[in-house]
Amino acid sequence: MAIWIPEDAKVIVQGITGRQGRFHADKMVEYGTAIVGGCTPGKGGQTVELQGKDFPVWNSVRDAVTATDADATVIYVPPPFAGEAIMEAAEAFDAIKGEGVIVCITEGIPILDMVKAAAYVEQRPGVRLIGPNCPGIITPGEQGGAKIGIMPGHIHAKGRIGIVSKSGTLTYEAVAQTMSIGEGQSTCVGIGGDPVNGTGFIDCLAAFESDPQTEAIVMIGEIGGNAEQEAAAYSAEHVSKPIVGFVAGSTAPPGKRMGHAGAIISGGKGTAEEKFEAFRAAGIACANDPSEIGQVLLKALQEAGLRD
Amino acid sequence: MNIHEYQGKAMFKRYGVPVLEGVHCTTAEDALAAYDHLGSKVVAVKSQIHAGGRGKGNLYAPESGDLVMEGGVKIAFSREEVGTYAANILGNVLVTIQTGEEGKLVRNLYVESGCAIEHEYYLALLVDREAKSVLVMASTEGGMDIEEVAEATPELIHKIHVDPSAGLLGFQSRDLADALGLSGAAAKAFRRTLGALYTCFVENDCAMMEINPLVRTEDDEIVALDAKVSFDENAHFRHASAWDEIRDLSEEEETEIRAAEAGLSYVKLDGNIGCLVNGAGLAMATMDVIKLKGGEPANFLDVGGGANEQQVTTAFSIILEDPNVKGILVNIFGGIMRCDIIARGVIAAVEHLGLDVPLVVRLAGTNVDEGKAILAASTLNIHPADDLADGAERIVALIGGGEA
Numbered sequence: 001m002a003i004w005i006p007e008d009a010k011v012i013v014q015g016i017t018g019r020q021g022r023f024h025a026d027k028m029v030e031y032g033t034a035i036v037g038g039c040t041p042g043k044g045g046q047t048v049e050l051q052g053k054d055f056p057v058w059n060s061v062r063d064a065v066t067a068t069d070a071d072a073t074v075i076y077v078p079p080p081f082a083g084e085a086i087m088e089a090a091e092a093f094d095a096i097k098g099e100g101v102i103v104c105i106t107e108g109i110p111i112l113d114m115v116k117a118a119a120y121v122e123q124r125p126g127v128r129l130i131g132p133n134c135p136g137i138i139t140p141g142e143q144g145g146a147k148i149g150i151m152p153g154h155i156h157a158k159g160r161i162g163i164v165s166k167s168g169t170l171t172y173e174a175v176a177q178t179m180s181i182g183e184g185q186s187t188c189v190g191i192g193g194d195p196v197n198g199t200g201f202i203d204c205l206a207a208f209e210s211d212p213q214t215e216a217i218v219m220i221g222e223i224g225g226n227a228e229q230e231a232a233a234y235s236a237e238h239v240s241k242p243i244v245g246f247v248a249g250s251t252a253p254p255g256k257r258m259g260h261a262g263a264i265i266s267g268g269k270g271t272a273e274e275k276f277e278a279f280r281a282a283g284i285a286c287a288n289d290p291s292e293i294g295q296v297l298l299k300a301l302q303e304a305g306l307r308d
Numbered sequence: 309m310n311i312h313e314y315q316g317k318a319m320f321k322r323y324g325v326p327v328l329e330g331v332h333c334t335t336a337e338d339a340l341a342a343y344d345h346l347g348s349k350v351v352a353v354k355s356q357i358h359a360g361g362r363g364k365g366n367l368y369a370p371e372s373g374d375l376v377m378e379g380g381v382k383i384a385f386s387r388e389e390v391g392t393y394a395a396n397i398l399g400n401v402l403v404t405i406q407t408g409e410e411g412k413l414v415r416n417l418y419v420e421s422g423c424a425i426e427h428e429y430y431l432a433l434l435v436d437r438e439a440k441s442v443l444v445m446a447s448t449e450g451g452m453d454i455e456e457v458a459e460a461t462p463e464l465i466h467k468i469h470v471d472p473s474a475g476l477l478g479f480q481s482r483d484l485a486d487a488l489g490l491s492g493a494a495a496k497a498f499r500r501t502l503g504a505l506y507t508c509f510v511e512n513d514c515a516m517m518e519i520n521p522l523v524r525t526e527d528d529e530i531v532a533l534d535a536k537v538s539f540d541e542n543a544h545f546r547h548a549s550a551w552d553e554i555r556d557l558s559e560e561e562e563t564e565i566r567a568a569e570a571g572l573s574y575v576k577l578d579g580n581i582g583c584l585v586n587g588a589g590l591a592m593a594t595m596d597v598i599k600l601k602g603g604e605p606a607n608f609l610d611v612g613g614g615a616n617e618q619q620v621t622t623a624f625s626i627i628l629e630d631p632n633v634k635g636i637l638v639n640i641f642g643g644i645m646r647c648d649i650i651a652r653g654v655i656a657a658v659e660h661l662g663l664d665v666p667l668v669v670r671l672a673g674t675n676v677d678e679g680k681a682i683l684a685a686s687t688l689n690i691h692p693a694d695d696l697a698d699g700a701e702r703i704v705a706l707i708g709g710g711e712a
Contacts, residue, residue, distance in 0.1 A: 080545055110513055110543035111435050116472045118440045135643070150613065152643040152674045167589020168613070169641040172673060173696070176641075193588055195437040222589050225437045248592035251577070251599045252608070255406070259573040259588025259610040261542065262437065267455050272596070289597045290590075291697035 002187040003162065003207040003214070004101055004128060005072060007141035011148055012070040013038035014077055014085050016048050016057060021076035024105075024150055026050045028074075031153035032144015036068040061085075061092040065100070072101040074136065074148045082106040082132060083113030087120045090127045099126035102198070103148045107133040111261070114196040121198060129198025133260065135168040135190035149190065151175075159184020161297070162208035164201055165220035166193050166227075166260070170248060170290060174218050177293035183301075186214040193222065193260025201231035209239045215306055216242045218293060219284070221275055223249030224262045228275040232282035242300040245279040246287045247272045309539045310358040314418040315554045316517075316535030323508040325501055326531045330420030332356075339394035342419040343387055350422035353393040355380035355402050357412040358559040360536060365404030367396055370413060376400050380414070383422070390419065415558060423531060428521035429488060430454050430465075431502070433509045435516075442470040442509065444502065446484055450521035476506040490524070497530040513543030563626055570622040572611055579604025581703055582627035582636040584620070586611050586645055594639045597696050603704040606633045613644050620653030624661055635666040635707040637699050640673070647671040647679025655686050666706035667691065670699035 011028070015021035016038025029035050029050045037056040038048065044059030058064040061073060073093075077085040086104055093100025102121070109117075109132050121129045130137055136149015140156040147153045151172060161178045163185055165171040171190050178185060189204050191197060201219060208214040217239070221228035228247060235243055250272040252258050254265040265271050279286050287296045301307040311319075317327045331342035343351055355362050362380035369376055377396040384390040394417055403411035428450030436443035447465045449457045458465055466487040468480045481499040485491075490498050501522075509517055518536040525531060544551060557565060567574035573588065577595070581603045585591035588610045595605035607630065611623050627633055640650045654669060670693040671679045683690050691706065693699030 079542060108542045110546070111515065111540045112442075112472075112510060112513055112543070115435060115441055119472045122440075150644055155673060165589070167587060169585075169587030169643060170589035170593055172641045172643055173590060173593070176672060195435060196440045220589070222592060227438070230438075246593070248589045248596060251595040251605055252592055253575070253577065256575050256608075258575060258592050258608050263588060263592065289600055289697055290593050291597070291695045 001211060001213050002139040003204070003211050005137050005139045005146045005148060005187065007139055007145045008034055009071040009146045009148070010034050010036045010068060011072045011074060011146070012036055012061070012064045012068060014061065014073055014075045014089065016040060016055070017043050017046070018076060022048060022050070024076060025055070027153070028147050029053070031147040032141065033147050036070055037064055039064045061089045062096065065092045065096050069097070070100070072103060072148055075102065075104040075106060077106060079106055079108040079110070082109045083117045086117040086129060090121045090124050090129070093127050094124035102127065102129045103136050104129065104131035105134065105136060105150055109133070109194070111194070111196055114194060118196055118198060130189060131192040131197060133194045133197070134192030135171055137187060137189045139187045140185055151188070151190070155179070156188070157184035160186055160213060160215040161218060162186045162204070162211065162214040162216070163188040163218045163220070164204035165190055166222050167220060167248060170220055173290045174220055174293055177290065178218065178297065180294040181298045183297070186211060193262050195225065195262040201227050202234045205231060205235055205239050209241060214241065216244070216297065216301055216304070218297060219243055219245045221245070221247045222260065222263050223247070223252050223258065223272050224264050224270045226270060229278040232278040232284060235284065236282040242304045243284045244287060244293060244297045244300055245284040246290055246293060247275040247279070309541050309551060309555060310559065311537050311539070311554055312356040312358070312416060312556060313354065313535050314356060314416070316537035317532065319508060319512065319537065320505070320532055320535055323504045325504045325508065326497070326529065327535070328421045328423055328531060328533070330418050333394065333417040333419055334398070334415065336391055336394040336398060339390050339417055339419050340387060343390045346419065346421050348421035349385070351384050351390060352420045352422065353382045353384050353390055353397065354418045354420065355397050355414045356416035356418055357402055357407070357414055358556070359404055359406040359412060361404035361406050362402065365402050365407070367400040367402050367414070368411065370399070370401050380404065412559070423523070424526040425523045426526050427524045429523065430457070430520045431522045432516070432518040433505060433514070436469065439469050441472060442506070444468045444470065444484065444506070446488055448488055450523070454520060470506065476503060492528065494524050494528040494530060497528070501530050501532070513540045513546060514538065515540040563629060567609070567626055570619055572609060572619060572623055572626070574626055575608040576630065577605050577607050578632070579606045580632045580634040580707065582606045582630065582633040584609050584611060584623050584627060584636065584638045586613065586615065586640050590639065590641060594637065594696060594700070597700040598637065598704065601697070601700040601704045603700065603707070606630055615645060615653070617649070617653040617656055620650065621657040621660055624657040624663070628661060628663070633665060635703045636668070637703045638667070638669040639696055639699055640671050642671065642673030642675060642679070646675040647673060648675045648682055651679040651682040654690070655682065655688060658688050658690070666703065668693050668699050668703040668706065670694070670696060
């Protein structure tokens with residue numbers, strides 16, 4: 001059944017008439033995602049052609065959700081407007097359905113905008129935010145599936161490994177590693193590399209633990225903050241499924257922002273070493289190198305009696 | 309983006325945060341004129357660089373490396389001392405615990421009036437990523453290294469989190485003033501100051517604001533004696549002209565600025581293997597694996613999700629400007645970015661720049677077969693790799709092992 005996003009989830013695209021929004025909406029339709037339209041303020045009533053088919057555009061998320069009963073929205077809105085786009089979606093899902101998943105791909109949102117947006121979403125308990133600054137979430141199906149974001153769909157296959165990661169391309173690397181040992185994925189979640197985001201590692205671990213399709217988990221962290229340490233402590237108490245972990249940034253110098261706004265070692269805290277140690281202390285099988293994730297996962301599956 | 313103390317204090321002043329009168333100077337003559345203008349018997353002569361630990365840092369002559377003066381922040385009791393300190397600071401290199409060994413050339417000076425200090429406090433505002441809100445942190449142990457205080461006596465650090473929709477509330481400021489043992493006029497002044505700082509923080513999209521020390525004077529006034537302020541670069545679009553005006557590019561790495569202008573994220577490191585990667589997490593992992601295989605990365609470089617041929621060329625030229633670079637590893641997992649485009653970009657860059665160090669290219673993801681075919685068909689000396697570990701091993705071997 002995967003987590004949060006079933007294979008047939010109905011999805012709208014915020015910013016569907018923009019260059020990025022249209023490009024990725026087209027890729028999502030190509031993959032098999034049930035895109036049901038999108039919205040751009042002032043462009044309601046227009047249509048957008050994706051994979052040779054016309055999709056409706058509404059003025060607001062409210063209008064789009066009312067018309068389509070969408071389960072999720074994906075945001076490709078430029079940074080100055082993205083914080084508000086998140087809040088608009090949260091308000092609409094909460095008011096109309098009482099639930100919904102918001103996936104925000106946008107990179108470069110001011111942190112104080114995210115502080116506001118994250119608090120706004122948290123006041124609406126049925127609404128989940130994934131991101132921002134993330135590749136999105138994908139639940140591969142037997143045929144197609146639900147790809148909500150910018151990840152290359154074709155590298156995935158339906159399976160039993162849940163993946164959660166702060167990074168985009170490193171998630172793809174992890175996906176390729178599961179494939180290299182003949183394992184597919186239940187759901188892959190990119191939670192994003194910003195300091196303030198929505199869904200975190202612990203939310204994902206809890207969801208994977210209770211998802212019958214997921215039998216093992218790959219968790220990819222990076223330097224900065226202590227979300228990985230908290231997730232490790234949580235997993236020791238609450239997660240029975242095998243977990244494989246990797247943390248990027250062992251060689252990163254302190255005080256330097258490594259691309260992602262949140263990837264910075266400050267005051268000697270948030271180092272990769274610290275995070276690896278927390279992983280090991282929690283019984284998480286660690287890969288020292290992303291190219292080893294497959295083999296470490298294989299061993300973890302064997303030890304758990306899930307593979308011969 | 310960081311700014312200087314004198315710039316931070318000018319901003320504080322606009323918001324009604326009490327600061328002492330001071331003058332920004334760039335020459336020793338300026339400093340003497342500032343002293344005459346201030347009319348304060350005792351003044352502070354403060355080096356202005358974008359790094360902390362100035363007071364305990366040392367100044368060295370840029371050419372000879374000889375020690376010129378201990379302490380980058382001096383209290384002067386006479387006009388002569390102002391002149392001496394200013395001459396010892398300007399044009400010399402200040403090495404502090406935060407600058408690294410190479411230190412920073414001091415080009416700016418702040419001459420500030422003195423005041424009668426009764427007690428020093430610590431006050432900081434920052435975004436707490438775990439709590440997803442603005443955190444106000446205060447301590448009675450001002451003037452000290454706050455990380456040491458946090459380590460040794462965490463109970464002396466008081467914190468409040470601000471609800472973004474409610475803002476800083478009166479009871480929160482009162483609680484914090486109480487926790488610092490403030491009462492009467494000083495408590496009132498502290499609450500007013502904190503309110504002004506919070507407004508300043510939010511309106512200016514600050515990432516961090518640290519005042520160490522914030523002082524109570526003998527007259528029970530509260531004054532910000534320091535101002536370490538940084539802005540959230542993501543909010544540049546809201547403050548473009550104001551920030552561009554006060555940004556001191558001489559404090560930043562020139563190549564990092566150029567990379568940022570080209571849409572690349574670059575951080576120079578000390579090793580000899582240049583890396584070109586798409587995605588921040590994968591770029592860090594690539595550096596890690598190079599190290600794991602016995603090499604040393606020369607840089608972090610993320611070309612982003614949608615790099616074009618021009619960006620790849622710029623990325624190569626930035627990597628090659630570093631004279632330490634003895635080899636390059638390109639690691640691309642194509643998602644949005646197609647491997648065939650990257651392969652063409654790599655070939656164009658190599659032809660354009662006349663690459664004379666070994667190059668290992670690892671491609672995976674979208675259009676990987678086309679990308680590999682393009683590289684294989686070229687006559688250039690490009691070594692293909694199957695995965696990240698293989699790529700790292702190859703480049704380390706090609707340059708003859710890691711750095712000695």
